[in-house]
Amino acid sequence: YGFHQFIQPSRVLHNELIPNAVSRYISEQGEFDVDIRINSMGLRDQEYTLDKPEGVYRILVLGDSPVVGIEVPGEETFPNQMEQLLNQDNPGRFEVLNGGMQGYSPILYYLFLKEKGLDFNPDLVLINFSVTDVTDDYDHAKRARFDEEGMPVSVTKDVQLEDQVSYVPFKQFLRNNSVLYHFIRDRYHRFQYEMKTEEAKIIGDEQTTNAPENSEESEIDLALATHLAHLAGKDLREDFFAIFNETFLPEEESAWQQTLVWLRGIHQLCLQNGIAISLIPVPQPNQVSTEEWKEGKQLWGFDADHMITSPHFQGRLKAFCEQERIPFINPLPRFREVSLQKQLFYPYDGHFNKEGHRVMAEHILDALTTRHIFPQN
Known part of the structure; x- marks a missing residue:
């Protein structure tokens, strides 16, 4: 009952959702148990016609795991909630297509839009x-x-x-079927966040060197060594939490600039096809509140009360959007406000729960309306 049961390899997009696949995605911690259905076009969404119906305003939502939202039922993902809200007063007037895919990033957003997304003839790409x-x-x-x-x-x-x-299904098999794998992994992670950076680096190097090959133990060792490297490295090319740093090594800056190239490519595709566009930085739970992601962040080496206060991530994207004249929507302040009253992320998994998806949907729609990105009628 894992995510791998409804993905397939792709020679262009690395991997993609299997059209018409049906499966379940179950949290080992009991946080969710979700039926997953993929439509005939390979989207985690209801069925749509490829040709846009006359009079319909169509939105294509691009992104990775927060968009595809496999931790909640399909109707609770924020693209689907957006469509429901839009059509309350305009039945059938809007379609919001969920183009999210686990593990995608701007280079794949670009390829997805070019190879598939443009065929949907969207009016707006998010x-x-x-x-x-x-x-x-x-x-x-x-x-x-x-x-x-x-x-x-x-x-x-x-x-x-x-x-x-070939490597991925085996690792997924361990994740989905091996209690020992998860026991060792979780106990290990809970212990490792207390280790010093240099100790982590040394042990990580030793485990990488000494890990046996072609065995379940090598899979476990590789997972542990990878996490050790995360704790020790703090390099954006290996550790995504480094994106909150204020300064970067030249090699890290080069990686940032390359991602901006893919974003410009998406913008150009939209301009060439008369499609509106907006960019939205997805809030990280430990940016929102010390109370969000309380359990899971400890496995990543953070204190239970850790909170990221740096504005660099959203600030850099905002500056890029201003330069490129791309409408920028920042949900973080709204999330911080609502999180005072409601939990918006799963405590262990760290992705949006139903309420998090709702806040995302409402904030995006408010911003699109306020900034007149939608047609006036």
């Missing part, structure tokens, strides 16, 4: 930018092929598709 996006872009670009202008044409490079995905 880019939801996650804190993982620069780090994931850096990783995806290693397997990408580019055209003569330096824009991506695929994210598989020359790696054989079978080789590229």
